[in-house]
Amino acid sequence: MTDTGFRFSTVAHLEYPAGPVATDLATLREGIATVPPGSLFHHIIRMVVRHPRAHDLPPNDFARWVGVALQDPETAERLAFAGTQPLLPMEELRVSLLRILDDVAGRKRPDIGTPQTAAFHFVTARSVKAPLGLEAELPEQVPEVWRQVDSAAAFYHLIEARVLGPVEDDLVLWLERNGGSKLAGVAESLTMGGMPLLRLHREIGSRWRRALIPARLVRRTEESESVRRQEARAVVARFAGRLRKTPQDGKG
Amino acid sequence: MNETVPSAEVDFPLLQDPTQPEMNGWLHRYERVVGPDTLRALEAIARRLKGHRIVMVNTTKTGGGVAEILHRLVVILNELGVPTTWEIMEGDDRFFGVTKKIHNALHGHSETLTAEDREIYMERTRREAKRLELDGDLILIHDPQPAGLVALRRAPGQRWVWRCHIDLSSRDPDHWEFLRPSVCQYDASIFSAIEFVPPLPIPTYLVPPSIDPFSAKNRDMEQDEVSSLMERLDLPRRGPWVTQISRFDRIKDPIGVIEAFRMVRARRRARLLLAGGGASDDPEGAQVLAEVREGAAKVKDVTILELPPGSDVEINALQRASTVVMQKSLREGFALTVSEALWKRRAVVASAVGGIPLQVLHERTGLLSRSIEGAALQTIRLLDNSDLRHELGAEGHAHVRDNFLHTREVRDYLAVFTSLL
Numbered sequence: 001m002t003d004t005g006f007r008f009s010t011v012a013h014l015e016y017p018a019g020p021v022a023t024d025l026a027t028l029r030e031g032i033a034t035v036p037p038g039s040l041f042h043h044i045i046r047m048v049v050r051h052p053r054a055h056d057l058p059p060n061d062f063a064r065w066v067g068v069a070l071q072d073p074e075t076a077e078r079l080a081f082a083g084t085q086p087l088l089p090m091e092e093l094r095v096s097l098l099r100i101l102d103d104v105a106g107r108k109r110p111d112i113g114t115p116q117t118a119a120f121h122f123v124t125a126r127s128v129k130a131p132l133g134l135e136a137e138l139p140e141q142v143p144e145v146w147r148q149v150d151s152a153a154a155f156y157h158l159i160e161a162r163v164l165g166p167v168e169d170d171l172v173l174w175l176e177r178n179g180g181s182k183l184a185g186v187a188e189s190l191t192m193g194g195m196p197l198l199r200l201h202r203e204i205g206s207r208w209r210r211a212l213i214p215a216r217l218v219r220r221t222e223e224s225e226s227v228r229r230q231e232a233r234a235v236v237a238r239f240a241g242r243l244r245k246t247p248q249d250g251k252g
Numbered sequence: 253m254n255e256t257v258p259s260a261e262v263d264f265p266l267l268q269d270p271t272q273p274e275m276n277g278w279l280h281r282y283e284r285v286v287g288p289d290t291l292r293a294l295e296a297i298a299r300r301l302k303g304h305r306i307v308m309v310n311t312t313k314t315g316g317g318v319a320e321i322l323h324r325l326v327v328i329l330n331e332l333g334v335p336t337t338w339e340i341m342e343g344d345d346r347f348f349g350v351t352k353k354i355h356n357a358l359h360g361h362s363e364t365l366t367a368e369d370r371e372i373y374m375e376r377t378r379r380e381a382k383r384l385e386l387d388g389d390l391i392l393i394h395d396p397q398p399a400g401l402v403a404l405r406r407a408p409g410q411r412w413v414w415r416c417h418i419d420l421s422s423r424d425p426d427h428w429e430f431l432r433p434s435v436c437q438y439d440a441s442i443f444s445a446i447e448f449v450p451p452l453p454i455p456t457y458l459v460p461p462s463i464d465p466f467s468a469k470n471r472d473m474e475q476d477e478v479s480s481l482m483e484r485l486d487l488p489r490r491g492p493w494v495t496q497i498s499r500f501d502r503i504k505d506p507i508g509v510i511e512a513f514r515m516v517r518a519r520r521r522a523r524l525l526l527a528g529g530g531a532s533d534d535p536e537g538a539q540v541l542a543e544v545r546e547g548a549a550k551v552k553d554v555t556i557l558e559l560p561p562g563s564d565v566e567i568n569a570l571q572r573a574s575t576v577v578m579q580k581s582l583r584e585g586f587a588l589t590v591s592e593a594l595w596k597r598r599a600v601v602a603s604a605v606g607g608i609p610l611q612v613l614h615e616r617t618g619l620l621s622r623s624i625e626g627a628a629l630q631t632i633r634l635l636d637n638s639d640l641r642h643e644l645g646a647e648g649h650a651h652v653r654d655n656f657l658h659t660r661e662v663r664d665y666l667a668v669f670t671s672l673l
Contacts (some may be wrong), residue, residue, distance in 0.1 A: 004523035010293035012667035015458040017446055040615040054651040058613055068604070068614050118604065121446040123458065130296040 005137040006174045008145060009128040010153040013046065018122035023114055024073065028062065029101040031122050037090035039124035042166060044093065045085035046125065048159075052151045052197035060119075061085075062097065069118045075104045082193045086159050087135070127160065129169075139180025140215065142171070143208040146201075154201040158191050183208050278324070278466075281333045285465055286659050292657065296664040298332035302476035304673050306336040307388035309398040311351070313340050317461065318394050318417055318587065324464050324658050325665070334666070337382045341398040347376040352396045354431065358396065358549070360422030365430055374400065381405045387602065390669055400436045406437070412673045413437040417461065419448040419585045419606055423581050439672055444586045445607045460610060462661035463591050463652070468564035473572055481569035487533075487555065492575035492635055495525040497567055499539040500558075503583045504528075505603075508624050510547045510554060512580065517552055519636050527557040527570055556635055571596050575641070576634045580627050581605055591656040594618065594648030599641035601630040611656065617648035 018039040020031035034038065041156075043061035049057055058064060059080035065077030082096045132149060137141045146154075160167035168174075175184035186207045190200060220228055283291050293429060297335040308326060312319050313558065322338055329336040343351070350369045381404035393399055395418065402412045415436050420428070420443075430451065440455045449456050463470055478652045482489055494513060498504040506526050513524040527545060548554040559566060571577060577593035577600050584606025591611050594602050600618035602608045612618035619630040636640050654660070 010296050012297055013668075014664070014667045014671055017449055017458070022369065050655060051651065052654055054616075054647070058616055062618055064613070068609070068620065119447075123446055128297065128300075130293075130300050130670075132296045134496070148289060148292065150287075150293040152293060242503050247543045 005135045006171060007155055008132045008134040008141065008149050009129045009156065009169065010132055010150055011156045013125040014050065014128055015042070015123050015125045018124040020122045021124070022120040023033070025066070025072070025101055025104060028066070029098060030122060031120070032062070032094060032097050032101070034200050035122050036124060037094075037124050038126070040090050040163065041160075042123055042125045045086050045159060045163065048086070048197040049152060049155050050148070056198045057196055058131045063146050065120045069114045070118070074102065085192065087162055090163065103242075110152070127156065129218065139175050139178055139183055140212055142175065142180070142183060143205060143212060144198055146205045146208065151201055154198055158187060158200070158204075182211055186211055195241055257292065257401065267302070267440070268468060277331070278487075279329050281466055282659050285653060286657065289623045290493065290659060291342065294663055294666070296334060297663065297670065298334050300332050301673060303621060304334070304669070305388040306669065307386055307391045308336060308338045308394065309341060309384065309386070309391065309401065310394040311341045311343060314670070320464070321461060321661070322394070324414070325662060328658060328662050331664075332662070335440070335619065337385070341380045341384065341401070343376050343397070346372050354396050354427050355418065357424035358418050358420055360424065363424065363427065365427055366507050370430060372579050376397075377401060378404060389395065389673055393438075396431055399431055402437045403436060411439045412437070413440045413442060413672065415442045415661075415669065417444060417585070419445075419583075420450045422583070423450060425596035427503045436542055440668065442553045445610065446608070456642055459661060459664040459668070460607065460656065461586050461588055462587055462656050462658045463595060463596060464658050469568050471568065472591055473568055475481055478572045479570045480574055483568055484534060485557065485566060488523070491573070492522050492649070493525055494576045494578060494631055495523050495558050495570055495574040496528065496578040496580060497527045497570060497589060498579065498581070499528045500583055503581055505580045505582045506622065508582075508627070509578055509580050510544070510551055512624045512631065513577045513629040514556065515551055515625065516549045516631050516635070519538075521576075522635055522672045524551075525555045525557060527572065529559045529561060529563070562607055569597060574598055576631050578610065578627065578631065579603065580621070581608070586610055588656070591652050594645075595652045597645035597649045599644050601627055601634065613651065616644070617651045
């Protein structure tokens with residue numbers, strides 16, 4: 001048994017200006033050095049929320065701006081790579097970005113920059129949390145609840161709460177502390193890979209369900225015949241429901 | 253042309269619309285597009301506003317992007333259990349003459365605001381402040397016209413938010429100084445993009461605008477319907493069509509589009525369609541249209557089409573019939589026409605100005621250009637490569653679904669309301 005269950009929440013991200021504006025690599029460096037961690041998180045890590053269905057994730061905001069507005073593909077790809085680890089602490093991420101920009105400044109011709117109209121404006125965001133009314137009391141209940149949470153909630157519990165807090169909303173931590181270390185390990189390793197959010201959400205759900213098969217089999221052998229039949233009927237009904245469902249992706 | 257519009261499918265739904273279910277009608281429709289989990293999340297955020305009432309205020313019930321968005325948002329917020337009413341500030345020609353001046357000046361046009369103009373604005377504000385029902389917990393004022401109400405009607409405990417749909421980056425300082433003291437009395441302001449935000453001493457939030465996938469302009473359309481509308485507009489079905497659908501305004505650079513197309517046409521077979529409104533009631537629009545016609549006469553396969561207000565179904569068909577949709581603006585607000593084209597899985601070539609780069613991620617959801625030659629080059633790339641068109645179109649559609657549909661805008665508004673109430 002766990003001390004307390006895990007309550008799932010969704011979040012809406014309230015975006016607002018962070019202050020600095022960059023027009024070249026030097027002012028971009030200045031901005032990255034001074035903005036709050038939430039702004040770095042917004043421009044780099046929160047990309048996955050903005051592009052949950054992307055086949056492959058677009059580069060982070062800094063990399064895209066350097067590539068498109070400053071026309072500097074080399075720096076752009078280096079900045080893009082630096083932002084591919086979603087669980088990196090923000091200060092470590094800041095150091096790697098600054099290291100790249102310092103290295104570029106030491107080797108390159110003077111910065112050309114871009115007109116004010118194509119400047120990079122730093123944004124930050126505050127998360128407005130709302131409980132979804134979904135709770136798991138035990139780690140093995142999490143995979144079932146997981147199907148019902150939206151991508152923003154998945155992002156919040158897997159990445160945002162882990163990097164920025166609060167710890168009570170960190171799902172992996174809760175799983176680890178409550179005897180679900182196998183499920184926690186699956187979630188942690190997939191999240192570290194930095195894949196698009198919808199794929200991550202689905203992949204974790206299906207890996208979790210697979211991870212629970214042995215435990216479920218053991219439990220089912222201990223159940224009565226009637227309970228087993230009831231469970232089998234529920235599985236068939238779910239499968240039939242899925243077959244009946246119109247695929248959403250073809251709609252427009 | 254309005255006769256071509258099918259009935260219930262394209263009309264704005266009102267709460268009492270007999271063709272729609274009373275409960276969760278619009279949310280239910282959105283569920284098919286964004287999925288049940290997204291709606292569950294919206295409901296969760298809306299629950300945090302239990303017991304609070306919202307009042308939206310603008311100056312028109314029909315016509316224009318703001319009214320179009322409000323029609324839907326008010327319905328959706330009510331369906332989510334957040335009681336929301338919509339008040340219209342009324343005015344006469346003199347008042348709207350002044351507010352149009354202010355609007356143009358805030359967009360960067362040179363206008364003079366006289367003492368008489370100021371008095372006309374203030375006098376109407378005082379009159380409307382007595383008439384409007386502004387008794388909600390949060391009053392959301394849209395755009396400059398009703399901005400002055402805050403000083404006269406703010407009740408204790410109320411929260412007032414100013415939602416600016418205009419790009420203020422090239423604002424005229426005199427006009428802004430007239431408006432700014434009112435704006436500073438609000439609890440918060442909302443802008444569509446960070447580039448549009450002026451320095452303000454109040455909290456500022458960023459909420460991009462959004463489109464409605466079920467409106468006449470964006471709803472699904474069978475190929476037959478597209479073809480028959482093209483026929484009715486007397487446009488040959490054979491393309492490929494390159495189109496720009498925008499009002500005839502210099503900042504939309506229609507002459508630049510013709511010039512880019514001239515370069516394209518010298519290398520590839522294609523047709524250009526420039527379609528838009530704004531000429532009949534706008535002297536400058538009529539002048540631009542005349543220049544466009546003159547320019548078009550010098551290039552092969554260019555069609556100019558003046559669309560009357562309310563041509564949403566026609567615009568839908570024209571976008572769907574396009575092989576490439578252009579938006580070669582010199583300056584822009586948010587340019588939701590780009591999202592409309594992306595929603596229809598069209599390949600888009602657009603300038604990197606205003607809110608366009610948020611919608612067109614270069615080489616992912618469309619192609620950006622910065623010059624006439626660039627626009628021509630990217631158009632040729634797209635005309636030649638159907639795989640690229642389909643790839644960009646599919647990514648563009650997904651990008652709009654996740655970021656530029658009304659459900660996302662509602663979510664952002666709910667977040668703003670929750671943080672203030």
